[in-house]
Structures are given as structure tokens and as C-alpha cells.
Amino acid sequence: MTGVDLVIFTVRDDVLHVLLTQRPDGPNEPCPGLWALPGGFIDVEKDASLEACARRKLAEKTGVASPYLEQLGSWGGNARDPRGWSATHVYFALIPSEGIEPRAGGRAADARWHPVRDHGVREKLAFDHVAILSAALERLRNKVEYTSLPAFLLPEEFTLSELQHVYEIVLDRPLNKSAFRTRVRDADLIVEVPRQRSGANRPAQLYRLKDRRHPVFFPRTFSPRGE
Amino acid sequence: MTGVDLVIFTVRDDVLHVLLTQRPDGPNEPCPGLWALPGGFIDVEKDASLEACARRKLAEKTGVASPYLEQLGSWGGNARDPRGWSATHVYFALIPSEGIEPRAGGRAADARWHPVRDHGVREKLAFDHVAILSAALERLRNKVEYTSLPAFLLPEEFTLSELQHVYEIVLDRPLNKSAFRTRVRDADLIVEVPRQRSGANRPAQLYRLKDRRHPVFFPRTFSPRGE
DNA sequence: TAAATAGTGTCTCTAAGACATTATTTG
DNA sequence: CAAATAATGTCTTAGAGACACTATTTA
Numbered sequence: 001m002t003g004v005d006l007v008i009f010t011v012r013d014d015v016l017h018v019l020l021t022q023r024p025d026g027p028n029e030p031c032p033g034l035w036a037l038p039g040g041f042i043d044v045e046k047d048a049s050l051e052a053c054a055r056r057k058l059a060e061k062t063g064v065a066s067p068y069l070e071q072l073g074s075w076g077g078n079a080r081d082p083r084g085w086s087a088t089h090v091y092f093a094l095i096p097s098e099g100i101e102p103r104a105g106g107r108a109a110d111a112r113w114h115p116v117r118d119h120g121v122r123e124k125l126a127f128d129h130v131a132i133l134s135a136a137l138e139r140l141r142n143k144v145e146y147t148s149l150p151a152f153l154l155p156e157e158f159t160l161s162e163l164q165h166v167y168e169i170v171l172d173r174p175l176n177k178s179a180f181r182t183r184v185r186d187a188d189l190i191v192e193v194p195r196q197r198s199g200a201n202r203p204a205q206l207y208r209l210k211d212r213r214h215p216v217f218f219p220r221t222f223s224p225r226g227e
Numbered sequence: 228m229t230g231v232d233l234v235i236f237t238v239r240d241d242v243l244h245v246l247l248t249q250r251p252d253g254p255n256e257p258c259p260g261l262w263a264l265p266g267g268f269i270d271v272e273k274d275a276s277l278e279a280c281a282r283r284k285l286a287e288k289t290g291v292a293s294p295y296l297e298q299l300g301s302w303g304g305n306a307r308d309p310r311g312w313s314a315t316h317v318y319f320a321l322i323p324s325e326g327i328e329p330r331a332g333g334r335a336a337d338a339r340w341h342p343v344r345d346h347g348v349r350e351k352l353a354f355d356h357v358a359i360l361s362a363a364l365e366r367l368r369n370k371v372e373y374t375s376l377p378a379f380l381l382p383e384e385f386t387l388s389e390l391q392h393v394y395e396i397v398l399d400r401p402l403n404k405s406a407f408r409t410r411v412r413d414a415d416l417i418v419e420v421p422r423q424r425s426g427a428n429r430p431a432q433l434y435r436l437k438d439r440r441h442p443v444f445f446p447r448t449f450s451p452r453g454e
Numbered sequence: 455t456a457a458a459t460a461g462t463g464t465c466t467c468t469a470a471g472a473c474a475t476t477a478t479t480t481g
Numbered sequence: 482c483a484a485a486t487a488a489t490g491t492c493t494t495a496g497a498g499a500c501a502c503t504a505t506t507t508a
Contacts, residue, residue: 002229002303002314042303044312049304074301074316076229076269077276085271087229087316089301161487178489179470186469201486202478220447220469388460405462406497413496428459429505447496461504470495477488 003088004053005039005129007072007136008062010097010113011153011166017097017113018133019061023126030082031126037133038111039088054091061111066213068094068152072136080128092136094152144170145221148189151209159197159204160184167222175222189216230315231280232266232356234299234363235289237324237340238380238396244324244340245360246288250353257309258353264360265338266315281318288338293440295321295379299363307355319363321379371397372448375416378436386424386431387411394449402449416443 008019020035038061047053051069059065069091076087097113114121120133143149150166151158164180184190191210196203235246247262265288274280281296296318303314324340341348347360370376377393378385391407411417418437423430 042312042314044305047304048306050301050314052304071300073298074277076316077274077279078271079275085269087269087277089303089314159487176471176473177487178473181488182469198479199486200480200484202480202488204487222470386460403498403500404460405500408461409496425506426459427457427507429461429507431460449497455508457506457508459504459506461502463500463502465499465501467498468496470493472493473491475488475490477486479485479487481482481484 003039003041003086004050004057005037005088005090005132006054006058006061006093007037007090007133008058008067008093008095009116009136009140009153010095011169012097012113014165014169016116016170018116018121018136020112020114020121020123020125021061022110022112034126035114035121035123036126037090037129050089051091054089054093058091058093062095064093064095068149068213068215072132072139075128075132090132090136092139094140094149096153096155098155140170143215146218148184148187148209148216148218151189152212152215156212157193157195157206157208159206161204163190163207171222183218187216187218230266230268230313231277231284232264232315232317232359233281233285233288233320234264234317234360235285235294235320235322236343236363236367236380237322238393239324239340241392241396243343243396245343245348245363247339247341247348247350247352248288249337249339261353262341262348262350263353264317264356277316278318281316281320285318285320289322291320291322295376295440295442299359299366302355302359317359317363319366321367321376323380323382325382367397370442373445375411375414375436375443375445378416379439379442383439384420384422384433384435386433388431390417390434398449410445414443414445 010017019038021038023029023031023034023036025032038057040057042053047056051071054069058067058069072090072092074087074089078085080086114123116137119137120130125133140149144167150170151163153166154162160181163184164175164177167180168174189210190207193206193208195206197206237244246265248265250256250258250261250263252259265284267284269280274283278296278298285294285296286292299317299319301314301316305312307313341350343364346364347357352360367376371394377397378390380393381389387408390411391402391404394407395401416437417434420433420435422433424433
């Protein structure tokens with residue numbers, strides 16, 4: 001049986017979160033009551049491709065129409081599901097948290113954002129989802145070093161300080177301000193919008209992405225970890 | 228029906244090659260006579276996992292026991308195979324060409340190395356294998372910029388000049404000699420072997436990889452120059 | 455000796471990092 | 482005014498690129 005699973009990340013209250021659904025209880029249900037990555041099976045009528053299936057499930061769970069989505073990989077074997085040999089195609093999504101509340105749908109008894117600590121989530125996960133989540137985190141943290149991925153965690157308009165802040169959250173380390181700004185400018189990934197964010201201080205210029213679907217690759221990583 | 232396909236690269240006569248098999252002719256065979264990536268279906272008895280299946284097929288086709296192997300991604304949809312909705316898990320392998328001759332096995336009428344030009348191969352390919360090969364090439368060429376992947380295309384012992392040469396073949400551009408050498412040295416990925424390669428010139432020191440399974444990631448790409 | 459390739463040294467340039475400084479708002 | 486954050490400038494440093502130079506072998 002071939003399925004599609006999703007690792008959906010967002011940032012809420014300055015912490016990275018992942019969306020999980022609770023497995024239903026029941027006599028023939030595998031991993032009853034455990035938290036799992038949202039997913040399901042391909043509908044050969046509705047889904048023209050694997051990615052179409054992933055987009056459909058993502059819309060069902062979050063209501064987000066066009067988030068950043070990329071394939072993470074696939075996991076398959078005889079040990080991951082008590083019912084026998086199985087394989088799943090896993091996709092990886094980044095969405096802004098503003099105005100998004102997870103929806104319970106179908107057999108997913110409950111869907112909730114879970115804060116991501118060091119290498120995963122506090123709760124015990126179903127199937128091999130610990131390994132999948134861990135791979136997703138590794139992918140995210142690697143790509144943050146040399147791409148514009150964190151921008152997809154922000155709402156449509158954002159300031160440069162806000163952008164730097166999500167980078168710092170995902171990387172879990174501070175970045176240099178002027179280096180960050182020249183890098184972002186040089187990469188030509190954002191455009192000014194004629195508006196500013198004001199507060200009890202100097203107002204900040206607002207920007208939006210030139211392309212909300214494709215990330216930009218920087219020529220270097222942030223900090224050559226030569227150590 | 229879920230399958231596993233392989234994109235197996237090697238370098239022969241200073242040119243990148245990919246291994247292809249010819250589809251069998253027959254009344255109910257899809258894409259008869261066209262060249263295709265080697266692959267097949269999972270054997271739930273023999274294959275404990277997707278990767279195990281890929282390694283088994285690779286050994287069958289090439290006889291290579293422990294090559295560099297990584298997952299490339301999966302392709303699935305209703306348009307890729309005339310028989311209907313299908314999905315395949317694709318793996319990506321790099322092997323040295325020395326002493327390796329492709330083996331025809333099972334229904335693969337013929338297996339041959341095909342030179343890779345710009346974006347693929349001269350022959351028409353079966354199914355969606357043009358897209359898969361193109362993705363594999365993109366992955367390879369990207370990773371060559373910041374990893375030690377090309378080293379897996381060389382035999383166990385090699386000189387620094389030979390290593391630089393495979394990089395140049397895959398990248399299709401010359402590299403700076405001294406920069407290349409300091410980078411490789413600093414990355415701590417090779418060790419000297421007490422032997423030299425001699426010819427009609429100064430003999431060259433031979434090296435081997437410290438780890439023939441995992442690539443090393445360099446802190447920067449080769450040429451950040453914004454084209 | 456010349457030819458050939460191995461291997462190193464020097465200089466420049468780009469972009470990151472550290473950190474100080476200036477700018478512009480509100481209370 | 483002070484407080485707060487935005488935005489920029491200056492100096493240093495790491496590593497890539499260009500390219501010249503030295504080293505060591507065979508014929």
C-alpha cells in the first residue's frame with residue numbers, strides 16, 4: 001500500500017512547530033492513539049501525480065492553497081508498519097502561521113501544532129515517523145544555511161529584521177546583521193512594498209518575496225563550519 | 228505497482244556515462260525497444276527496505292557491491308506509464324568504471340553505458356525517464372559544487388590530479404589547481420597511501436578516501452561568481 | 455639536456471564576521 | 482529628552498581565483 005505523508009513546519013511564538021495528527025483508536029488500527037505525520041493514500045481518480053496528492057492533503061489539513069512544498073524522500077520496508085511491507089512518499093512544507101488553524105479531517109481524530117525541540121518532538125510517534133521527522137529537520141536546517149527557505153515561514157509582507165529572526169530560530173544561533181542584509185539584498189529575492197512597519201521606534205521597511213514558490217540559493221553558506 | 232529505478236553514473240574515457248537497459252519487445256510490453264533506466268519491482272521476500280532493493284538491483288546489473296548510493300526521489304502519476312497510475316522510487320549511484328561491465332539480466336535485453344551530453348542522452352527514453360535522468364544530472368552537478376561526490380567515480384587509489392580531473396568532467400569547466408588542492412586537503416577527506424603513480428614525469432602521490440560511503444561537504448561552493 | 459606533469463607560493467578579490475555608528479520613530 | 486529598533490559603515494579575516502614558480506621523474 002502506497003501513501004503520502006507530510007511534514008508541515010511553521011513558526012509560532014518564536015518556536016518551530018510541526019503539524020501532527022493523532023492516530024485513531026480501534027481494534028485493527030496500527031499505533032492507536034500515537035501522534036503521526038498527516039498523510040493518507042493516493043486517490044487515483046483525484047490525484048494526477050504524487051505532488052498533486054500532497055497538495056490536496058495539505059489543503060485539507062491546513063487550508064493553505066499554495067505553500068512551499070518539496071519532496072523529502074520515500075520510506076519503505078517491512079519493519080515500519082505492523083501490517084507488513086509498506087512505502088510512503090514524504091513531502092515537506094513550510095507555511096506561515098498567521099491565521100492558520102489545523103483542521104481535523106476524516107479519520108484524523110485531532111491535528112495539532114507541536115513544538116520542535118532539538119531533534120524532534122516530545123511525544124512518541126507512530127510508525128517510523130521519528131526517522132522521517134528527523135530527516136525533515138536535517139534537510140530544513142541544512143538548506144537554511146544556503147537558501148531563502150525561511151522566508152516561506154513568514155506572511156506575505158515582512159521586514160528584514162523579521163526575516164533574520166526566522167533564520168535565527170531555525171538555525172538556533174544569532175546571525176550578523178549587516179552581513180545578513182547585504183546577502184539578502186545581493187540575492188535579489190525580495191522587493192520593497194510601499195509600506196512600513198511602525199512601533200515605538202524607527203519604522204521598518206516592508207518587503208515581499210519576488211517568487212513565493214521557488215527558493216533562492218545563496219553562493220555560500222552562512223558560517224563555514226570549519227571549526 | 229511500485230518499483231525502484233536506478234540512475235547509475237560512471238566516467239569512461241573522460242566522459243560521464245549512464246547505464247541504460249533496452250525495453251523488451253512484445254505485444255503487451257510498454258515502450259518496446261526504447262532505452263530505460265534499470266529497475267524493477269520490489270520483492271517483499273528479499274528486500275527489507277527500498278534501499279536494500281536498490282542495492283540488490285545494482286549488484287545484479289553491475290556486480291558492484293558497495294557503491295555510493297543515495298535516494299534521488301520518487302515519481303508517480305497517471306501519465307508516466309500507458310498501463311495506468313504508477314510510482315517509482317529512484318536511487319542514484321556513482322561507481323568507478325574500472326573493470327565494470329554491465330550485465331544483461333532477466334528481461335533486460337541489453338544493458339549499456341551511454342554517454343551523457345548536456346541535458347541527457349541521445350536516445351529516446353521510455354516512460355518519464357528523461358525527466359528522471361535530468362533530475363539526477365541536476366542533483367549530481369549541484370552537489371559536485373560543494374561535496375566530494377566525484378571521488379566515488381574513481382577507483383580506490385587516485386592522485387589529486389585525477390580527482391581534479393573528474394570534477395572538471397562533471398562540472399564541464401576547468402578548476403583552479405592550487406585552490407582545489409587546499410580545499411581537498413582542508414576537508415580532510417583523503418589519506419596518503421605509501422605509493423606513487425609514475426609516468427614520463429614527476430610521480431604523483433596516491434591517496435584513498437577515508438570513507439568510501441559518505442561524502443564530505445565543503446564549506447563553500449567552487450565558484451560563487453554570479454555567472 | 456628537454457618534456458611533462460606534480461606540487462607550491464604569491465597576490466588579488468569577494469564576501470562573511472565583529473562591532474561601532476547613525477537614523478528615525480514613540481512616549 | 483530617552484528608549485528602542487532600523488539601517489549603514491569600517492575593519493578584519495577566510496578562502497577562492499589567477500598565475501607564476503619550483504620539483505622530480507623519464508626519454
